[in-house]
Structure formats: structure tokens, C-alpha cells
Amino acid sequence: MLPRRSERLVLKPEDVQPSTANFKVIGVFNPGAVRLGNEIVLLARVSEQPSEHRPDVTGLPRLGSDGAVVVDWLANDNLDRSDSRVVRRKDDGLQRLTSISHLRVFRSHDGKPEHFTVGPKFLPQSSYEEYGVEDPRITRLDGKYWITYVAVSRFGAATALASTVDFVTFERHGLIFYPDNKDVVLFPHKVQGKYVSLHRPSPSSRFSRPQIWLAYSADLMHWGNHEPIYAGSEGWESDRVGAGAPPIAIDEGWLEIYHGSRQATRAGEVGAYSAGALLLDRNDPTCLLRRSRGVIMQPSADFEKQGFVPSVVFPTALIDAGDLLHLYYGAADTCVGVVQFSRHELLEALQ
Amino acid sequence: MLPRRSERLVLKPEDVQPSTANFKVIGVFNPGAVRLGNEIVLLARVSEQPSEHRPDVTGLPRLGSDGAVVVDWLANDNLDRSDSRVVRRKDDGLQRLTSISHLRVFRSHDGKPEHFTVGPKFLPQSSYEEYGVEDPRITRLDGKYWITYVAVSRFGAATALASTVDFVTFERHGLIFYPDNKDVVLFPHKVQGKYVSLHRPSPSSRFSRPQIWLAYSADLMHWGNHEPIYAGSEGWESDRVGAGAPPIAIDEGWLEIYHGSRQATRAGEVGAYSAGALLLDRNDPTCLLRRSRGVIMQPSADFEKQGFVPSVVFPTALIDAGDLLHLYYGAADTCVGVVQFSRHELLEALQ
Numbered sequence: 001m002l003p004r005r006s007e008r009l010v011l012k013p014e015d016v017q018p019s020t021a022n023f024k025v026i027g028v029f030n031p032g033a034v035r036l037g038n039e040i041v042l043l044a045r046v047s048e049q050p051s052e053h054r055p056d057v058t059g060l061p062r063l064g065s066d067g068a069v070v071v072d073w074l075a076n077d078n079l080d081r082s083d084s085r086v087v088r089r090k091d092d093g094l095q096r097l098t099s100i101s102h103l104r105v106f107r108s109h110d111g112k113p114e115h116f117t118v119g120p121k122f123l124p125q126s127s128y129e130e131y132g133v134e135d136p137r138i139t140r141l142d143g144k145y146w147i148t149y150v151a152v153s154r155f156g157a158a159t160a161l162a163s164t165v166d167f168v169t170f171e172r173h174g175l176i177f178y179p180d181n182k183d184v185v186l187f188p189h190k191v192q193g194k195y196v197s198l199h200r201p202s203p204s205s206r207f208s209r210p211q212i213w214l215a216y217s218a219d220l221m222h223w224g225n226h227e228p229i230y231a232g233s234e235g236w237e238s239d240r241v242g243a244g245a246p247p248i249a250i251d252e253g254w255l256e257i258y259h260g261s262r263q264a265t266r267a268g269e270v271g272a273y274s275a276g277a278l279l280l281d282r283n284d285p286t287c288l289l290r291r292s293r294g295v296i297m298q299p300s301a302d303f304e305k306q307g308f309v310p311s312v313v314f315p316t317a318l319i320d321a322g323d324l325l326h327l328y329y330g331a332a333d334t335c336v337g338v339v340q341f342s343r344h345e346l347l348e349a350l351q
Numbered sequence: 352m353l354p355r356r357s358e359r360l361v362l363k364p365e366d367v368q369p370s371t372a373n374f375k376v377i378g379v380f381n382p383g384a385v386r387l388g389n390e391i392v393l394l395a396r397v398s399e400q401p402s403e404h405r406p407d408v409t410g411l412p413r414l415g416s417d418g419a420v421v422v423d424w425l426a427n428d429n430l431d432r433s434d435s436r437v438v439r440r441k442d443d444g445l446q447r448l449t450s451i452s453h454l455r456v457f458r459s460h461d462g463k464p465e466h467f468t469v470g471p472k473f474l475p476q477s478s479y480e481e482y483g484v485e486d487p488r489i490t491r492l493d494g495k496y497w498i499t500y501v502a503v504s505r506f507g508a509a510t511a512l513a514s515t516v517d518f519v520t521f522e523r524h525g526l527i528f529y530p531d532n533k534d535v536v537l538f539p540h541k542v543q544g545k546y547v548s549l550h551r552p553s554p555s556s557r558f559s560r561p562q563i564w565l566a567y568s569a570d571l572m573h574w575g576n577h578e579p580i581y582a583g584s585e586g587w588e589s590d591r592v593g594a595g596a597p598p599i600a601i602d603e604g605w606l607e608i609y610h611g612s613r614q615a616t617r618a619g620e621v622g623a624y625s626a627g628a629l630l631l632d633r634n635d636p637t638c639l640l641r642r643s644r645g646v647i648m649q650p651s652a653d654f655e656k657q658g659f660v661p662s663v664v665f666p667t668a669l670i671d672a673g674d675l676l677h678l679y680y681g682a683a684d685t686c687v688g689v690v691q692f693s694r695h696e697l698l699e700a701l702q
Contacts (some may be wrong), residue, residue, distance in 0.1 A: 088557070093557055094557050094558065094559060095556060095557045095558050096558070131558070152558075153558065154558045154559040155554075155558070155559065155562065155579050156552070156554035156556045156558055156559075157554065157556055158577070174576065174577075175575075175576075175577045175578075176575060176577075177577075178532070178550070178552045178564060178566075178577040179552055179554040179556065180552075180554035180555050180556050181529070199529070201507070201529045201530055201531075202554060202555040202556070203506075203507035203508065203530040203531035203553065203554075203555060204531050204553040204554060204555045204561075205446060205507045205508055205530065205531050205553070206439070206444055206445050206446045207445065207446050207447070207482070207503075207504065207505045207506070207507055208445060208505040208506065208507075210555075211506065213529060215529075216573070217573055218569075218573065219575075221575040221576070222567070222568055222569065222573035222574055222575035222576075223573055223574065223575060224526075224527060224568075224570075224572040224573035224574060225525065225526075225572070225573075226509070226526045226527075226528075226529040227526070228506050
């Protein structure tokens with residue numbers, strides 16, 4: 001655990017208007033974050049549910065064929081509702097998300113929570129986004145901001161690519177990783193002449209738990225040379241690990257803040273989702289040089305412990321501010337937080 | 352169902368010597384097949400299990416760190432053994448295969464079963480192949496034979512690429528599709544200047560059943576523009592579908608023979624794995640022009656109904672012989688068969 005030099009709740013659901021009539025915002029979380037000129041720009045996931053409540057049925061949102069969000073009302077009798085995020089139909093075992101997400105821009109001239117203004121929406125649009133768009137990560141490359149985000153649909157959770165120069169208009173580039181694959185981050189520079197990404201496949205087979213992989217590309221669109229680079233092992237990361245923030249280049253190599261999760265939480269245990277740090281070799285990022293001794297951050301503030309999914313800190317963006325590193329993260333699938341770590345203390349924590 | 356103009360059992364486990372002392376061959380099946388000069392060359396999956404039987408434990412083979420196959424003996428108490436192919440540990444839910452496969456070359460100057468001679472082995476070698484190599488498909492492209500095969504390991508079931516000109520020596524090109532992804536076939540010509548493949552991701556999420564996808568590549572190594580093109584629906588293909596033989600070019604478009612499966616089999620039902628046919632547009636193979644009315648082939652011969660996995664016909668290679676089409680397939684995860692269909696009758700079956 002690293003000392004938090006500062007800790008702020010940046011965005012909460014009450015700060016955001018719903019995108020659609022008859023819907024309520026239940027979460028604003030898991031933000032991409034960049035410094036653009038003198039501003040901090042966040043692109044956060046906004047999750048919504050139907051505001052109407054009907055007895056004995058659950059309303060499941062999806063993108064309709066006309067591009068508007070519609071709600072399917074399914075009888076609770078046939079639903080396993082033990083997970084707040086997803087229901088499973090008992091008759092055929094198939095799943096649906098209980099909320100639908102889009103992305104929303106937030107800008108602040110000084111990064112202070114009270115100064116963030118709400119900007120344009122990035123709404124689900126294609127058939128790959130039928131159940132929403134989630135968890136954007138942003139990397140500046142070749143003069144543009146490239147956004148990897150999760151596109152959820154009946155086909156599973158895939159990763160798509162978009163780009164922007166101004167966070168006002170966005171260009172969509174389609175799917176780059178087929179389902180299931182989440183937690184895709186792009187490196188901010190080419191390595192040995194190739195673009196590099198971390199990704200996290202989730203196979204249906206269970207030979208081991210999901211791990212962090214690395215891949216290379218000549219054009220950001222076609223990816224290959226897939227290689228697993230990191231498997232969680234200890235308790236706090238024993239269920240799954242995934243890239244968090246896009247890596248940043250530091251003198252010692254590539255610094256990657258990632259998340260790990262464990263399956264169950266009991267009182268006194270580390271939270272369901274916590275954060276750790278990896279240091280990868282600058283010229284061969286498949287090579288792990290050092291890693292944090294255990295977690296660098298775990299759910300501790302009330303807004304991290306309570307929410308739609310309790311006990312979650314989910315790092316998604318790291319901004320280099322010299323002696324301090326600003327880590328933006330989703331808290332409890334409900335809010336956006338930012339913490340500051342001392343660069344020196346973070347490097348000390350790597351072994 | 353199409354009439355079988357002929358039907359032959361080509362290879363069976365008794366025809367093959369084990370690759371390793373203390374192992375027995377339990378299957379030779381799911382072959383890639385090409386015509387090479389005047390010969391028919393098969394590259395078939397050979398599955399093996401430890402020949403030793405010990406009470407109360409199950410021997411699970413894997414590639415050891417020295418490159419030799421080793422056996423882990425696990426107590427039956429902790430194993431769910433309801434599937435012959437895979438066991439699941441009760442304590443942590445993780446899986447292991449009960450057999451390990453390699454690939455073996457078989458050549459015949461006339462394709463007659465009695466004339467096949469056994470050639471070189473393609474053995475598991477890398478950490479991605481710890482639990483074996485499986486289900487090769489072969490496509491001739493740019494003067495070489497390209498082999499897509501399943502590489503199984505603790506990371507899941509991924510697809511790797513190899514090439515050969517003579518089926519004596521092979522060059523390995525590494526993973527091209529991360530796990531889980533099986534049933535990858537390459538088209539025999541570029542389309543609109545790009546290489547094309549069909550693939551079949553198996554996400555851990557269950558928003559729908561696994562489907563056939565298409566992807567493009569400039570170099571066979573990096574793949575993108577992923578798009579789902581075919582979802583099974585009817586009973587015989589309601590659980591999963593996957594590409595079978597590499598597509599062949601015919602006047603009407605791309606002819607793809609694929610497999611479909613249903614979850615349960617009862618007496619009188621179509622078998623667990625059956626075959627159907629798709630016709631894809633020549634210039635835009637994401638576009639499905641026609642498909643077979645139901646199955647073109649289902650398990651019916653004894654060697655298709657009985658074996659390591661009962662009731663399986665699993666098409667893996669289609670050889671164009673003019674008025675006849677020769678379909679090579681795995682039978683019951685135990686044997687190799689070949690059937691001949693009339694080209695005319697197959698085209699008639701597409702609607």
C-alpha cells in the first residue's frame with residue numbers, strides 16, 4: 001500500500017444528466033484522462049438504468065434497431081439476479097447487462113472537481129455496441145488521441161478503437177480485439193517500430209485465470225504477436241488481472257498501473273478490485289522488470305467501498321506531474337476518484 | 352442431408368504408433384488435407400493418453416520444461432470427470448485435458464486408405480502448446496502450405512500458424528489468435544488485396560452462443576476488421592458453430608463446410624456434431640448468400656457414432672475433384688473418414 005498524497009472524489013452520478021428520457025444515471029466511473037493544453041479532459045463511462053420500476057420483472061436496456069435505447073422487461077422468475085451488473089436467464093443460461101453505458105466528456109481548467117463541465121456524449125451506435133460502450137482508455141499517439149473502449153453486445157465484450165483531436169467529434173475505427181477482450185491500453189510510443197498494446201482475453205475454457213497479454217501492430221487496426229506477460233497469483237489478484245492505465249514512459253522503463261481482483265470479499269480482506277504496479281522493459285515490454293510488493297491501492301474511502309459494485313478501485317489513467325503521479329480511477333462502479341502518489345514512493349514500492 | 356456418394360474410414364488409432372514410450376494412441380482425427388502433386392497428404396491430430404492405469408488417480412499429460420511429455424497424477428476425489436475430454440478440479444474450478452495431441456503426416460499416392468504411409472510428426476514445443484496441438488487446417492497460398500492449428504495451454508485454446516512446402520519440415524510463426532479461438536481457416540486467395548480468415552472466439556461471457564467470425568490481414572500474422580458472420584440457430588447447431596474446411600472458390604462464391612453442435616443428444620436426434628454448408632460472396636465474404644437447408648451430414652456410420660466422443664462428424668478439409676467434392680473429417684474424435692458429395696447436389700441443397 002502506498003500513501004495517498006491526496007485523494008478526491010471527482011465525479012458522482014448526481015453530476016450527470018441522463019442521456020435518455022425515462023432513464024436514471026447510476027454510475028459515472030472508469031475514466032480515460034489526459035492533459036490537453038491547460039485542461040484536464042476526462043472521458044468517463046456513464047451507466048444508466050430505466051427509471052421505471054415494475055413489479056416482478058427486470059428492465060434490461062439495449063440499443064434498438066432505430067438507434068434509440070429500448071427496454072426488454074423479463075420475468076424475475078426466470079432470472080438469476082445475484083450479480084448487480086448482469087442477470088442470467090435460468091432457461092438457457094444466457095446473460096444480459098442490467099444497465100447500458102455511454103461515454104461522456106468532462107473538462108476542467110485546473111482538474112478541480114468543482115470546475116468540471118459536462119461535454120459531448122459518445123453513444124452506443126453499432127450492433128457491436130448493442131449493450132453499451134464502457135471503460136475508455138486514452139493514449140496520445142501521432143498527434144491524435146486514441147481511445148480503446150469496450151463494446152458490449154450479444155457477441156460478447158470486445159474492444160473497439162476511436163480517435164479524436166478535440167474531444168468534440170470522434171472518429172470510429174471498429175473492433176480491434178474480438179470477444180471477450182477488455183482492458184486494452186495502447187502504449188504512447190512505438191517500440192522497435194511497432195505499436196504496442198496490453199490486452200486481457202477472457203477465454204471460456206478455465207485452464208487458468210485471465211491474464212494480461214501484449215500484442216503488436218503496424219497500423220493500430222490489425223494486431224498479432226500475442227504473448228501473455230503477467231498472471232496474478234497472490235490473494236488480492238488471484239481471480240483476474242487486467243491493464244489499468246495506459247503505460248507511461250519513465251527512465252526505468254514502462255510503468256503500468258493495473259488492477260487485480262479476488263473472487264470473494266470478507267470483512268478485513270483487501271477489496272474486490274485493487275491496484276498494483278508493473279515495470280516493463282523499454283525495448284522489450286514482454287519482459288517484466290519489477291512489480292509492486294502487493295497492492296499499491298485498495299478500497300478504503302466510503303465512496304470506494306459502497307456503490308453499485310462494492311469495494312472497487314479500478315485504475316484507468318495515469319498523468320505524469322513530475323514528482324507526483326495523478327491516478328484517475330473508477331470507485332465502486334459508481335464514481336470517479338483521483339489520487340496522487342509520490343513518484344519516488346511508487347518506484348520504491350517496485351521490487 | 353446429402354447422399355454420400357462414397358464413404359470410407361481412412362485412419363484409425365491402430366494405424367498409428369505412439370509418439371512416446373508409455374503412451375497409447377486413442378485417436379487420429381480432424382485432418383487437414385491437400386492434394387500435393389499426385390498424392391493426397393493428410394496432417395491429422397493424434398491424441399494420446401498414458402498407457403498406465405493407477406487406481407483412484409487420473410494421469411494428465413503435459414509438455415514438461417525439458418520438452419518431453421510428463422504426466423501429473425491427480426486424485427479422482429477432486430475431479431469432475433463427466434466429460435471424457437477434460438477434467439475439472441473441484442477445489443478451484445480449473446480444467447486439464449485428459450489427453451495430449453500432436454500432428455502427424457500421412458501420404459497416399461491415390462488416397463486409398465490401404466495406401467497411406469505414416470510421415471513426420473509435428474510435436475508440441477512451446478509454452479503455448481503445453482497441453483498439445485490440435486485440429487490443423489491447411490491452405491495453399493503464395494506457393495506454400497499454411498497450417499492453422501489449435502495451441503492449447505494453461506492460457507487457453509489459441510490458434511497458431513505454421514507453414515511448409517513439403518510436409519517434411521515445418522516453420523512455426525507463433526500465435527495469430529489469442530484464446531479462446533479455434534476453428535480458424537484461411538481463404539486460398541486474397542480478397543480485395545487482403546488475406547481473409549474465418550475464426551471462432553469463445554468468450555467467457557454468455558450473451559449468446561459462439562459464432563463464426565471473419566477477419567482480414569495484410570501479412571497473415573496481424574489480424575483485424577473482425578466481424579461476426581454466422582450464428583447457428585436451429586436445433587442441430589444451437590450450441591455452437593465453427594468453420595470446418597478452408598473455403599474453396601467456386602463459380603457461385605466461397606463454399607464453406609462448417610460444423611454445428613447441440614448440447615445434448617437423445618436417441619433419434621441429430622448427433623452432437625454435424626456439418627452444414629455456407630455460400631459467401633466472392634468479393635465480400637462477410638455477406639452470406641445461401642446456406643444449406645439443415646445438415647448436409649450427420650453421424651450415421653458406426654465409427655462416427657461410437658468413439659472417444661460419440662456422435663461426431665467434424666469436417667476439416669474439402670478437396671475439389673470436379674463433379675465430386677471429397678470431404679475429410681474427424682469421426683467421434685477417434686478416426687478419419689472421407690465422404691464424396693456430388694457438387695450438383697451440394698449446390699442444390701443451398702438456399
